[in-house]
Amino acid sequence: MRMDLVLELLDSPGQLVKALEPISAFGANLVTVIHKRDYKNDNGKVPVQLTLEGEHEDLKNVVNKFEELGFTIIEMDGIVKKEKITTIFFGHIVDQDLRDTMDRINALDGVVIVAFDIKLNGEEKSTALINIEADIGLKQTVFNRIAEIAEEKDLLVINEV
Known part of the structure; x- marks a missing residue:
């Protein structure tokens, strides 16, 4: 074989x-x-x-x-077997407990954040580019978790198409 x-x-x-x-x-x-x-x-x-x-x-x-x-x-x-997912958060990301955001995404089975790049603008709102690796078939689950986090923390989220 x-x-x-x-x-x-x-x-x-x-x-x-x-x-x-x-x-x-x-x-x-x-x-x-x-x-x-x-x-x-x-x-x-x-x-x-x-x-x-x-x-x-x-x-x-x-x-x-x-x-x-x-x-x-x-x-x-x-x-x-794995797919790459990219999303962007915009808002007061650091003030809204960055560690909690990452932990909640990583808590999904078969999902891991592989890169998290943040652009700070002083006291203004910041932007984070998040690269995620997930098992095939979990993309919508990841997007649902991201939407839930964004709503709770008053962040704008832009998901890939």
Whole structure:
């Protein structure tokens, strides 16, 4: 059986080797590896495409080990597993407990904020650009949580289309 994966790894020494170790440990074979260091995302991660061969159970164990090690699998056999969501908050963001806002978004299962950039304008209202990574199918849940937070904290929210 063959499996194609796209992992997201930190662009730091040893990460690729760490990702490759479970493949042989579970009896699978590495057919192809493409390490795209030129495509670093906002949080310093790069996509690594892998093609593996092995028995179904062996490949399943490799995928489980990747998840256990904290590697994000963004695509498996051409099926996207994670989606990127971008939103903007405008208002008195810091005054409205920034930590609480982030914690409430991150509290959703399968959702994590990967970047939070804020532009302050003295005592005036500020703008925050938030990049979120979520499991496929959770986009509307994320938008609902963001709308709930924005309403409670009197923030304007602009979601991607």
